[in-house]
Each structure stands twice: as structure tokens, then as C-alpha cells.
Amino acid sequence: MNQWVEIDDRSAVAVVRRLARRHGQEIGLSEVRIDELAIVATEATTNILRYADRGRALIDVVQRGGQKSVALVFTDKGPGISDADRMFQDGESSTDSAGLGLGAIRRLSDTFDIFSSPDFGTTIVCTFSAAAGPTAPGIELAGLRVCHPLEQQCGDDFLIRETKGATDILMCDGLGHGPDAAAASEEVFEAAWAAGGLSAEPGQTMRQITEKLVGRRGAVAAIVHVAQPQMVMSYAGLGNISTIRIGETGVQRMAVRDGRIGAGPTRGYEETLELMANDLVILHSDGLKTLREAHFPPGLLRKSPLLIAGFFLDRAFRGRDDASIIVLRVTQEPER
Structure with missing residues (x-):
């Protein structure tokens, strides 16, 4: 199933976390990495509810070369992040979440990227990968x-x-x-x-x-x-x-x-x-x-x-x- 999950109330947090865990198990991540994947999914979803009221998430297994990864996409049309440096500090996060901040989400993920502006809201992507395989140079x-x-x-x-x-x-x-x-x-x-x-x-x-x-x-x-x-x-x-x-x-x-x-x-x-x-x-x-x-x-x-x-x-x-x-x-x- 490749579907957008609408994030518009607290029930979405459990849905996104469950999907993340399921896909992590599917590609053979360790229990530690699955727990970290679930933390990232929970934190990012909760942040959308607090800062943008609503948004969407897509979680899927993607493959490049011989490497399978869980890709997570979180997107909203909120006001954007006005102080990115502060939000990358640990402890800057949403109420009732793990209090990690974007910096810790970035550290827990294998890859991380963010785009944010007042006109276009915020999009965050990150991946958790199994064993790496060859990819084309360049x-x-x-x-x-x-x-x-x-x-x-x-x-x-x-x-x-x-x-x-x-x-x-x-x-x-x-x-x-x-x-x-x-x-x-x-x-x-x-x-x-x-x-x-x-x-x-x-x-x-x-x-x-x-x-x-x-x-x-x-x-x-x-x-x-x-x-x-x-x-x-x-x-x-x-x-x-x-x-x-x-x-x-x-x-x-x-x-x-x-x-x-x-x-x-x-x-x-x-x-x-x-x-x-x-x-x-x-x-x-x-x-x-x-x-x-x-x-x-x-x-x-x-x-x-x-x-x-x-x-x-x-x-x-x-x-x-x-x-x-x-x-x-x-x-x-x-x-x-």
C-alpha cells in the first residue's frame, strides 16, 4: 500500500508509527533501528499537528541498487520554520512528543533533508536503510x-x-x-x-x-x-x-x-x-x-x-x- 496518510488529529500519530515499524521489519532493520524509526515517525507527525495543524505523510520501501530503505515524507502547508537553527537543537519539539528536535531526527536517520518557507510550508524527508548495495557513480x-x-x-x-x-x-x-x-x-x-x-x-x-x-x-x-x-x-x-x-x-x-x-x-x-x-x-x-x-x-x-x-x-x-x-x-x- 502506497497511500498518503492524512495528519489532522492525534490518531494519525499511531497510524504513521505503525506503518514505519511494519516497513522497518519488512526490510530487516534491527530492533534498535526500528525503535529509532518509530521515534522519528512519532516526532515528525506530532510536530505537524502542533506547528501546522494538518499535513500528510508517506512511508514506503524504496530500492536503489541492492539497498532497500524505508523512505519517510512529511509535508505541510504551515507557516514554515522561522528559526531553523533553534529547531535543530535537542529539546526543541512539540508538546507530548519525545522532545528531540529536528537535530536528533536528523542524527537518527541515515539521510535527512528539509525544505521550509513561509509561502510553501515544510517538507521533511528521511530514510532508514538496510545493507548498502552498489549505485551508479555521478x-x-x-x-x-x-x-x-x-x-x-x-x-x-x-x-x-x-x-x-x-x-x-x-x-x-x-x-x-x-x-x-x-x-x-x-x-x-x-x-x-x-x-x-x-x-x-x-x-x-x-x-x-x-x-x-x-x-x-x-x-x-x-x-x-x-x-x-x-x-x-x-x-x-x-x-x-x-x-x-x-x-x-x-x-x-x-x-x-x-x-x-x-x-x-x-x-x-x-x-x-x-x-x-x-x-x-x-x-x-x-x-x-x-x-x-x-x-x-x-x-x-x-x-x-x-x-x-x-x-x-x-x-x-x-x-x-x-x-x-x-x-x-x-x-x-x-x-x-
């Missing part, structure tokens, strides 16, 4: 998804494969939402693996997937291959998955070919571009509103990919479909 990335509010299964899904030579992403949105849409996404993944997995030629992979799934329920999809260390991105898009590159020259939107997996065979729309250090690439389904420059608060895009993903998954969530987002940042100069 790339930071994070992906999140959330169900339609009335569903238990998410029809949006993505695959991420990282090697020393490339980062590959397949994002798909099964038509509709709920179990049937989730099954449609799973068919796309099975077709991709049957075709030999993700490759350096996204258009070819798209063609093989669409050939195999003619007549099926279907999905829309985008495939991205980033060759490393050259940081050259190859792309293929079919249907309304949005893919955006944000760099020094501004915002570039990848075109897509109209259609869907399940209709006729096609390579989709294909494009190749050279990425630069600090470029962002964002993929998201139509469960989010189209991201435009007006949606980028000052300073947000300098934050971690997980923070950016969590912020947009909350603020741009339409609330009537599944939604997914992946944020990728290039962290080193390309070698060409």
Missing part, C-alpha cells in the same frame, strides 16, 4: 509513488537499474488505477525482461515491449538510459508520462508519441541529449499536475532528489489517480 536519484486515494494497489510503477556504465529507468502507468492497472504495469516489466531487459537503446526496448503486448489492457511509458561517465541521455516516450530536463539553459520537455502500449508496435518518440553537471531529469505520471517553472519554489531544486520528489508528489498530486515521480541529478562533469 548520479543521485530517488523515486516515489502513491495510490489513488481509494485503492490499495498502485497502477504506477518503475524500474531502476544502475551499473558502473549506465543508469536505466522505465516508468509506466497502467491504464486506470487499482489492481488491474497494477497488473498492466507488471506485464510491461515482464515484457521488458523477456526482451533482454533495459538497454542502451530505449526505442528498441519500447518496440519490443509494444510488439509483445498488442491487444493487452496497456499502459503509457517512458524509458531513459544515461550513459556514464559521458552523461548522454537516450529517451523513448509513449503516451503521457512527462519527462523534463532542468539545467542552466532552463526547462526542456521531452516530446512523446501519442498512443499506448497494447495498441500497435512502435518505438515511441526518441531523443538523445547531453547532460551537464547539476542537471535534473524528472519523470512523472499524469497523476501529478504538469510541472511548470511557477511550481519551483526558490531553493527547492538544490535539495536532494528525494526531497524534490516528495514535495511534488504532495503539492502536484491530483488526488484522482495513481501518481509516480523519479528525480535524477547529475553530480559530476561528463567525460566526452
